[in-house]
Amino acid sequence: MDSVAGKPARERAQLFETSAGQHAPRIDAVIIEKDFWVCWALHRLFDVLQFRPQLIFKGGTSLSKVFNAIERFSEDVDLSLSRRDLGFTNERDPEQANISKQEAKRRIEALVAACQQSVRDKLLPELRQDFATVLGNAGWSLEIDADDPQTLIFAYPRSGLADSAPYIRPAIRLEMGARSDDWPSVDAEIKPYAAEDFPAMFSQPTCRARTLTAERTFWEKATLLHAEYHRPPDKPANERISRHYYDLHCLARNEIAQRALGRADLLERVVQHKRCFFSRAWANYHTATPGTFKLVPPEARIETLRKDYDAMKQMIFGDAPAWDDIMAEIRRIEDRINKR
Template sequence: MDSVAKISSRERAQLFETAEARHTPRIAAPIIEKDFWVCWTLHRLFEVLQFHPQLIFKGGTSLSKVFNVIERFSEDVDLSLSRRDLGFATDRDPEQIGITNKERRRRLDDLTAHCQQAVLNKLLPALRKDFATVLGTSGWTVKLDAADPQTVVFSYPVSDLSGALPYIRPAIRLEMGARSDDWPAVDAELKPYAAEDFPGMFVVPTCKVRTLAAERTFWEKATLLHAEYHRPSDKPSKERLSRHYYDLYCLCRHSIGHQALKSGDLLERVVKHKSLFFAQAWANYDTAKPGTFHLVPPDARVDGLRRDYDAMQAMIFGESPKWDKIIQELKRLEGSINGSIKLTP
């Protein structure tokens, strides 16, 4: 991938624009460009820097780039550091049995602070030094996000594309964290969309990563929607929430979803972890189990989610199911989890 990163912006623009014309389904050139820089960044992190021995790639981008489950462009890169590698094992582990809730919160705050320091003092300078060996010292920046000191923002070199998309920001957010439970994880490969269409332009078109298993992501998404069902009306949801409903819709129609439904122990593990590391009394994680599981949003939130979903259509480059179809499928999935029906592949 470094060979493409080093060519001129005009040459890269020609590559991305030609890939747009050739790729099926059609993907806009600015998305192909950003996808390249996402993959290149992962290549530098996992294969060159080898920044962290237990670094895990997860979230929506992994569903798209590694598992090919969703046809949605996910621009942010969700990464997880091992809390044990940060020194939070045994008597510092927030998951230790027998500690008080107050002590657990103190350890979690301490863990977050250590993650922030690792990002500031290790990741940030390492990225700047490494990226400069390929990109030179101008035309790009790597900075901490002003609102989140665990997130690094890479403003990549923009090509001379003939057309721009206002909703595609020429920057990649590397969202780090250390609270996740990253089991099970698998070794996998990914490649840029441009490399699918023009492999000859890439000396090495693929990148090897360690990623969270998609079955785990299925239950992470499902329990998130369960918590959203119980969200109080005075606590507004985050922006772009509808993407999680779309992602779970795609997962439950895939063999990954059918496999996840056989893993009740994995659901229990996700619920236990969220109850300890992301505790919210209103989330009702104790009811995130067969018989009392909720996926479909309350009626009062449906219209807002529908508008949010309509606004993200430009990010879906494959089949774009109607919102009502997503809700219908999630009702079916909810029934399956609760034991009233069975999904068939």
């Protein structure tokens, strides 16, 4: 991948445009470009800098790039730092048995602060130095997000393609954190779309990353939607929340869902973890269990979610499923969970 990253902007643009012209399903060149830089950043993190023991790759981008389970372009790279490597085990572990909620909260706050410090003092300078060995010192930047000290913004070298596609920002969010769980995981291969179409152009067309399993991500998304069902009317949902319904709809039509449904231990682990690290009284995680699981959103929120979905359709490859079809699949998977 480094050989492509170091090419002149015009040559990169030509590669991405040619790849877009023959890729199936059809993908815009600007997405082919951003996908390349997502994979390149993962390559530098996991293959070159050897952060594999400390980091895990997860979220929607992993469902797309590793498991081919969704046909949605996910612009952000969702990563998690190991709590163990940050020193939060035993008497510092927020999940330690028989500690009060107040003590767990104090430990979580300390964990977040330690993560922010690690991103600022270790990851940022090491990545800057490493990226410069391939990209030089001009035409790109790597900065801490002003709104989230755990996130790095990689403004990758521009080829001019993004100038005609304002809906794609020429920057990648490397979203770190340390509250997530890293079990179970697999060592997985990741390949840019351009390398699928033109492997001969790449001296190293793939990278490997320690990745949260798709079955775990299924339950992460399902419990998120369970919490969304219980969200109070006076607490507006985040933008682009509809993507999680789309993702779960895709997983439900995949053998991933069948495997996940057979893992009651995974569901229990996810619920226990969220009740500790992402506690909200209104989320009702204690009812995220077969018989009382909720996925279908309340009727009052359907139209808002439909509009949110319409706004993100351009990130779906090929023909995007109709919102009503997504809801029908969500109802079916909710029934399957509750009948187990």
